[in-house]
Amino acid sequence: MSTHSPLRPRYLRLAPPALLALFAAAALPAQAATTYPLTVENCGVSVTFDQAPQRVVTIKSTATEMLLALGLEERIVGVGFQDGPAPPPWSDRAAALPVLAEKLPSQEVVLAAEPDLVYGGWESNFAADGAGERPALANLGIESYVSPAACRSADPGKLSFDAVFAEISEIGNIFDAAPAAEALIAEQRATLAAVTPDTRGLTALWYSSGTKAPYVGAGTGAPQMILEALGLTNIMAEVDDPWISSSWEAVADKEPDVIVLVDAVWNSADQKMRLLAENPVTSQLPAVVNQRYLVVPFPASEAGVRNAGAVVDMAAQLAALDLTP
Amino acid sequence: MTASRRLAAYAGLVALLLASLIISVALGPADLTPHEVWLTVGQHLGLPVTSPVSRLRDAIIWDLRLPRVVAAAAVGAGLALCGAVMQALTRNPLADPYLLGLSSGASLGAVTFLLLGASLWMPLGAFLGAGAAMALTLVMMNLLGGATPTRAILAGISVSALAAAATSFLIFWSATGDSYREILSWLMGSLSGVVWTEALLVLLALLVAGGPVLLAGRALDAFAFGDTAAASLGIDVGRLRIWLLAGTALLTGILVSIGGAIGFVGLIIPHLVRLGTGSRHRALLPLSMLTGAIFMIWTDAAARTLFAPRELPVGIITALLGAPIFLAVLLRYRRVT
Numbered sequence: 001m002s003t004h005s006p007l008r009p010r011y012l013r014l015a016p017p018a019l020l021a022l023f024a025a026a027a028l029p030a031q032a033a034t035t036y037p038l039t040v041e042n043c044g045v046s047v048t049f050d051q052a053p054q055r056v057v058t059i060k061s062t063a064t065e066m067l068l069a070l071g072l073e074e075r076i077v078g079v080g081f082q083d084g085p086a087p088p089p090w091s092d093r094a095a096a097l098p099v100l101a102e103k104l105p106s107q108e109v110v111l112a113a114e115p116d117l118v119y120g121g122w123e124s125n126f127a128a129d130g131a132g133e134r135p136a137l138a139n140l141g142i143e144s145y146v147s148p149a150a151c152r153s154a155d156p157g158k159l160s161f162d163a164v165f166a167e168i169s170e171i172g173n174i175f176d177a178a179p180a181a182e183a184l185i186a187e188q189r190a191t192l193a194a195v196t197p198d199t200r201g202l203t204a205l206w207y208s209s210g211t212k213a214p215y216v217g218a219g220t221g222a223p224q225m226i227l228e229a230l231g232l233t234n235i236m237a238e239v240d241d242p243w244i245s246s247s248w249e250a251v252a253d254k255e256p257d258v259i260v261l262v263d264a265v266w267n268s269a270d271q272k273m274r275l276l277a278e279n280p281v282t283s284q285l286p287a288v289v290n291q292r293y294l295v296v297p298f299p300a301s302e303a304g305v306r307n308a309g310a311v312v313d314m315a316a317q318l319a320a321l322d323l324t325p
Numbered sequence: 326m327t328a329s330r331r332l333a334a335y336a337g338l339v340a341l342l343l344a345s346l347i348i349s350v351a352l353g354p355a356d357l358t359p360h361e362v363w364l365t366v367g368q369h370l371g372l373p374v375t376s377p378v379s380r381l382r383d384a385i386i387w388d389l390r391l392p393r394v395v396a397a398a399a400v401g402a403g404l405a406l407c408g409a410v411m412q413a414l415t416r417n418p419l420a421d422p423y424l425l426g427l428s429s430g431a432s433l434g435a436v437t438f439l440l441l442g443a444s445l446w447m448p449l450g451a452f453l454g455a456g457a458a459m460a461l462t463l464v465m466m467n468l469l470g471g472a473t474p475t476r477a478i479l480a481g482i483s484v485s486a487l488a489a490a491a492t493s494f495l496i497f498w499s500a501t502g503d504s505y506r507e508i509l510s511w512l513m514g515s516l517s518g519v520v521w522t523e524a525l526l527v528l529l530a531l532l533v534a535g536g537p538v539l540l541a542g543r544a545l546d547a548f549a550f551g552d553t554a555a556a557s558l559g560i561d562v563g564r565l566r567i568w569l570l571a572g573t574a575l576l577t578g579i580l581v582s583i584g585g586a587i588g589f590v591g592l593i594i595p596h597l598v599r600l601g602t603g604s605r606h607r608a609l610l611p612l613s614m615l616t617g618a619i620f621m622i623w624t625d626a627a628a629r630t631l632f633a634p635r636e637l638p639v640g641i642i643t644a645l646l647g648a649p650i651f652l653a654v655l656l657r658y659r660r661v662t
Contacts (some may be wrong), residue, residue: 210506210507210510211507212507212515213518244635245510246634246635247518247629247634248389249354249385249390250634252381252384253354253355255381280384280389280520281381281384281385281388281389284381284384
């Protein structure tokens with residue numbers, strides 16, 4: 001296996017202007033208004049805003065929740081491909097948003113909402129058979145933005161909370177809502193600072209989906225970031241990818257102390273608990289025998305504004321686990 | 326091929342198969358020495374040895390690795406047998422076990438069960454799908470005027486296309502979050518997570534459906550010369566073809582239900598063996614089974630160990646190896662004929 005590669009500060013080489021803008025934003029007083037036109041480098045595409053976006057289509061829960069968290073839901077003209085209902089305190093505001101499609105909306109549906117920005121949680125949302133390719137949207141005067149952590153055409157490197165906060169800051173900048181973004185970042189930093197990482201030296205498996213070949217969180221994505229914040233050692237940490245298809249043998253070999261179960265509408269934590277209990281090998285894992293599970297909602301398991309809250313929530317679950325043999 | 330050479334081929338392949346079983350069970354992502362693995366297997370088999378490993382590690386060996394290795398061998402043997410029979414029945418060198426729409430039908434059944442939330446029953450869904458596809462193909466073949474190679478192929482192609490379209494539609498309709506990942510691994514063919522009941526089911530199917538098919542070797546030789554020649558040798562061509570198609574379809578249905586649509590094994594192994602033995606089916610069928618079993622054991626061992634702790638669908642490996650081997654076999658044929 002490849003050894004754990006240190007975090008390469010790729011942005012230093014690739015996007016000095018964006019970095020300078022970030023420093024500039026941090027240095028300015030919180031009330032600073034954004035100067036337009038504003039150009040940001042986003043997943044290998046240069047995106048220019050002449051004014052703050054007024055009509056936004058969000059795809060995937062992470063994108064919608066980002067705008068909800070910044071109080072920008074008035075700008076949303078349509079949502080698509082939501083992974084589940086938004087949690088409190090956003091539930092009511094989220095329920096009022098027009099739904100373009102339960103699944104990935106097609107380009108025509110997106111265009112019919114007449115957006116000036118399409119904000120996607122996955123890069124693959126911008127396909128010809130999805131919301132439309134990014135250059136095609138740009139030709140129609142519609143800007144596009146991919147959650148940087150989900151960028152696959154340029155390696156975003158190992159995810160950190162600083163990278164999550166950089167996305168919040170960038171979105172705040174784009175929408176001329178820097179004060180709200182700075183406030184949110186400060187709040188999340190305080191939230192995280194209040195969490196005491198577990199010191200029991202525990203290992204964990206991040207079980208996302210799959211029955212015969214488990215799909216698990218590996219070394220570079222949101223699962224790794226959250227596990228590190230919790231003070232847990234990811235048993236798949238050495239693999240240089242956000243998620244991988246693994247095998248039960250590899251999992252059983254590492255004997256994780258606790259198992260994180262991703263709770264999705266289409267693949268609930270309960271279903272996964274049943275599978276683990278029925279499989280002849282995983283049913284013998286100490287974590288399964290003693291029901292040492294942490295549950296995380298699917299949208300909080302992808303990079304975004306819910307990660308910090310997930311850490312707090314999971315830390316409480318972890319503290320409540322009795323690990324005396 | 327002389328009798329002594331044939332005997333040597335049998336002995337060599339059986340020895341190789343046993344060696345493959347013994348060695349490949351010692352390979353895997355878990356940190357276990359071959360010695361520990363063999364002692365554990367030995368203890369389970371009732372030999373006077375004691376396993377030195379913990380209960381969990383015992384389960385890794387006995388409940389994960391061994392059923393998987395056994396299933397790989399059985400699936401490989403079954404696919405090679407079905408491929409050889411299909412090639413003979415249809416007199417088409419491109420025929421494989423999935424010719425009658427079986428893999429597409431099985432995929433449709435498996436995906437349907439998966440989407441209904443019965444992922445544990447996917448093998449049953451796959452088997453029902455394969456059976457339905459086969460029945461539809463046979464009915465269509467009869468509507469077209471009876472069992473001939475061309476009609477079998479044409480009916481199979483249309484049923485395949487129909488089932489594949491239905492599968493694509495279901496996946497499109499239901500793709501929530503990352504649920505497509507499971508389906509994809511199924512469609513590519515994978516032996517991940519095979520349990521003992523599944524491994525024993527494949528072995529049983531190999532005995533029940535494969536046994537009679539093996540006995541039909543001489544009749545299959547007659548098919549090679551055409552339906553008229555076969556009939557003149559006293560063979561009820563239409564009826565035998567239906568029975569053989571049904572037998573291989575039943576077996577293929579069970580194979581697909583356990584391993585998904587693992588490609589190329591049923592296509593290339595018979596060709597590869599034919600290069601050595603000639604096309605007499607009494608030797609071709611059993612030797613293909615042995616070769617298929619060995620091939621599948623090793624490709625599956627590669628699937629579980631090459632990129633550990635990642636797991637690769639074995640269908641990707643069989644296709645990666647199979648396509649070039651097929652080309653090489655074709656080139657060799659050209660030189661021979």
